[in-house]
Amino acid sequence: MKTKAVRLYGKEDLRLEEFELPAITADEILAKVVSDSICMSSYKAAKQATDHKRVPNDIAENPIIIGHEFSGELVEIGENWKHKFKAGQKFSIQPAIYYEEGPVGVLSAPGYSYQFIGGDATYVIIPKDVLVQDCLLAYDGPGFYPASLAEPLSCVIGAMHANYHTTPGSYIHNMEIVADGKMAILAGVGPMGLAAINYVIHRADRKPKLCVVTDIDQTRLDRAASIYTVAEAAQRGIELVYLNTKIEDPVAELKRLSGGTGYDDVFVFAPVAPVIEQGDAILAFDGCLNFFAGPSDQNLQAKMNFYNVHYAYTHIVGTSGGNTDDMKEAIDVMTAGLDPAGLVTHIGGLNAVAETTLHLPNIPGGKKLIYTHLEMPLTAIADFAEKGKTEPLFAKLAEICDRHQGLWSVEAEEYLLAN
Template structure:
């Protein structure tokens, strides 16, 4: 089986290549990738090369496939896994496998560490490392893009599960956000922030009573409000407020929305010291700050009020990725009505991956969704109308998206898969 894939050879050295996959053994599965969403983590991996903790040291001689937010169909099942999987099943992958015997030890992960599995490919081999840890997950929902976005949603789910609170006189940490509490998501209208808003509103087991989402770009706030409106949040039992913090005294404005009490749960979605310090300053007694955004600089620091740590019981956690249970919950949320389409702002084909990955911080918008068997320039949904004047593919996509609040959808995906040029 031949595959076309993006392979990493070193720092900013990505190549689109066609090569033969070896025949699978009894402990492997051959799979067709349909969609992959490009993550900032892939940008970091491509920028750092073998300096990255998940990239093998010999990547120049043994390149790896990139991309880890992918979905597709199983094609051929190795003998040892035919009791559990069948050809034709749709799938998602939990990439953070931490497999001790992997090529770079405990930090091995699909999309970083392996020669034959990564999301930016047409066909891949799912190795035993993934299978023995139940990290290949069947997906029964509509379309493919939700399964690609299950991994980023699982990161948000894991973050909320990781927050904790305490009870005076007890040494037991009470895990989770405060049910009926006050929550702030700072710098929260990027793709991961949108996922957090969506999840917080649609959770059934617990949710905040007040959710304040901030940014310094009013157009981004307005777009978020058009997708996840305060009215919709209110119908689900949450007071949702979008706040522009670009003016004077953002801490005062944020605390003012709580009557001066502060927030039980604060999530920081940008690796910016001023935003972290803002989050620390708005914590309520026993408040928990979750530093969600991963910095690229190993010397990254910000100040924290340790008087409050001691006397107001404030605390800090950091999360990176979700676990298998979070992925399962993510896929389950799709079955209960959560549609991650609001995260998607661009679509493209495999041909667009290299330029997109290497320039991701400079490309505005949310998730860049790649259809790996297609040849499509990276294109914003907002550009469909103009491009549709000369290209029937984009004319059709614009018409479909316009009927869906300018959002991506399974209908748009089906149209693209049926009509876009193959790579």
């Protein structure tokens, strides 16, 4: 089976190539990739190459396929897995897996660590490492792009689960956000922040009563507010506030919005010291700050109020991904109706991956969704109508997106794949 894939050979050395996949073993599965969502983590891997903890040292000789937010269909099942999977099933993958190397487990991942599996490919071989750790997940929901976005959604689900609060007089940590508490999502209208807002609004079992979302870009705030509306949140019992913190005293305004108490759960979605310090400053008694944004700067530092650590029991956690249970929850909530389309702002084909990945921080908007069997320049959904003046495909896609609040949709995906 031939595949086309974007492979990493070294720092900023990404190549779109066609090559032969080996025959699968009894402990492997051949799969067709349909969609992959490009993540900032792939940009970091491409920039750092072998300096990245998940990227092998020998990629110059044995390049790896990039991309880890992908979905598709199973094609051929190895003999040892026919009891669990069947050809034609749609799938998603929880990419952060461990394998044993001596006494210590090593973190490994499709999209970083393997020659024959990654999201930016037409066909891949799902290895035993993924299968034995139950990281290949069947997806029964509509379309393919929701399953691609299950991985980023699982990361914010994991972040919510990782927050904790204390029990006075004991050493018990109560995991989870505070039910009916006060939450702030800082720098929260990028792709991952949007996923967090979506999950907070649609989560069935636990919600804050107040959720304040901040940014310094009013255009991005307005887009977020048009997708995840204050009215919809209110119907679900949440007071949702969008705040531009490009003001004289954002901490004072954030505290005022909290009623003066501060916030039980604060999530920081940008690796920027002033934003981290802002989050620390607005913590309530026993408040938990989750530093979600993974920094490239290995020496990133920020000040923290240690008086409050001692007397107000404030504390900090960091999360960098979800686990398999978080992925399963993401798939469940999407199958039940949560649509992650609000994260997607651009569509492209496999030919657009290398350039898009290497320039990702400079491309505005949210998630860049790749359909790996297509050749198509990276195109903003907002530009469909203009391109449609000369290209009928984009005219039709613009028409479909207009029917879905200007968002990508299963209908748009089906039309694209068919045409």
